[in-house]
Amino acid sequence: MSSLAVVGTGLVGASVGLAARGAGIDVVLRDASPEHARRAADLGAGRPPAPDEPPADLVVLAVPPERVAGVLRDAQRAGLGRTYTDVASVKAAVAGEALRLGCDLATYVGGHPMAGRERSGPGAARGDLFVGRPWVLTRGDAGDEHVRRVRALVTACGAVPVEAGAEEHDEAVALVSHVPQVVSSLLAGRLVDAPAAAVALAGQGLRDTTRVAGSDPALWTAILAANARPVRAVLEALRADLDRLLGALGHDDDGVRDALARGVEGRARIPGKHGGTPTTYAAVPVVLRDRPGELARVFLEAALAGVNVEDIAMEHSPGQPVGLVELLVRPEAAGRLADALAAHGWVVHR
């Protein structure tokens, strides 16, 4: 696979272009808006099509889910490429619509790179948006030759190809992506009419649970519409759990505790930083003055101590320009790091 056509040069399309260019693949950019395509080209995501542009090895349809099938049909009629794929976050509905519109399903491999950003548009594109992320492929009726081409793109983007059935994919993303989005939005929605004094007490728990509530409503309305059935199934199960907890609340502490314990158990199943089993890191909390250079000095100290900081958590301190940074490190390195920081004057808590 040495030539790629990207149709739709928003965040994902432009990022695919950037990644492919980085891997030495020739990329042609197309968009209903010539200005978007031009902007993506300026970013280095590819080039405009020549007047007699030959078919690309692979065509990526980076358009919203409800538009994929129509664009696929038009692209296939225009002979834009040998193999076609998309990036929509729902798969069964897209394949079903493609079938209905008479697309050639033998050359279409469903795709869904599981990566994203709060910001959208070509200006937010990044060539490494997909690095290390799962990229699901739902081959459907497509032959091996076509699947291989898409896998080559996935690998060129640094992503991890994961094959699945369309329905299996849709149920999975309903659970791990779509329902968390819905729940976050509903929780945040409760703040609209709340007293300002109440919202002023917000802590990290509220911030974490409502972070994704800032997502684009139009985009998510389309996603939820296309994946309504699997999303409904998870939401109804969640509502049943909520009903059960409401029944226990104030009456049956064991019932409440069980629900909370199940949450602990479920959370423990989420993979750790580099995939695989969740890793338990030790946290080394350091008090920082909020001024330029503090973080730099802390990390310099860590580097000098030969300790790799796996992750950090910064606690927000409303009202005072002081922050607490928790440096997450492998447990065996925690003591060494704490000693090094304390020896250089930081306030470290053990």
Place this chain on the structure above:
Amino acid sequence: MSSLAVVGTGLVGASVGLAARGAGIDVVLRDASPEHARRAADLGAGRPPAPDEPPADLVVLAVPPERVAGVLRDAQRAGLGRTYTDVASVKAAVAGEALRLGCDLATYVGGHPMAGRERSGPGAARGDLFVGRPWVLTRGDAGDEHVRRVRALVTACGAVPVEAGAEEHDEAVALVSHVPQVVSSLLAGRLVDAPAAAVALAGQGLRDTTRVAGSDPALWTAILAANARPVRAVLEALRADLDRLLGALGHDDDGVRDALARGVEGRARIPGKHGGTPTTYAAVPVVLRDRPGELARVFLEAALAGVNVEDIAMEHSPGQPVGLVELLVRPEAAGRLADALAAHGWVVHR
């Protein structure tokens, strides 16, 4: 207020002790477990009581909510101090139980420092746990002299005193703390029986919404039991929102979009990093190799460029030891930082 007695030397009690000692206040530590008290003393949170220990100016009852009233009664009978306060995350139930047990409510000021950590116990204590955080005071029947003593402690701990009625407090924390906890736990609970392949697709949205689901079930069962009514009210409103969304899902895109838009609106009400109106930062994404020193070098560069990093977000990259760090800075500084990093060889996305 120059002398403090801390009853209950867990995370919060020991942290109060550490903070007070840091402010030059004499602190006496008491705990049902002499070993806990000893450990807290070893950490510098205070000293054991003398055989003829005089009453302290202020007694902080840092025990779980369901035990506050009983401990208050015993502490008052023993004349441990002149003024009494607690740190329980529910207030009306505590005051009600105190009344029922015949406590002297004229010398009791309800308190709730809005700070916390995933870890518990004296070993996790930090003297700056409360810095910049709200600390709610529910004075009830207590006189000004007693409220002043508690406010002095709050200030010594670096916290922001906020007066409220007990019911007002309970409704507020139900909304911004207790219900987010419940929701996070229920969402995470859905993962228990999920296929491993589905959970493997977990992204930042799921991680954020289920982060607090790892909290201690026993502690939260007690909190929810003590604040059942306000929590129920919020959960029922949430369930109604969920029902409304389920009714719209797959049928009424406007209804779905409205719910999502309300989430955006609600989230925007959450205060920014240092309180006040939410701040919009610019994100400067930098690609990092996951090895010692990378973060240090990046922050050093930021410092040399005179740019204060307000916050950072590290994206997890399962499968590859490469990370993307988003440095959040004031918008006017973003270009300068990006230029400085790019000039020193980092891959920066604009």
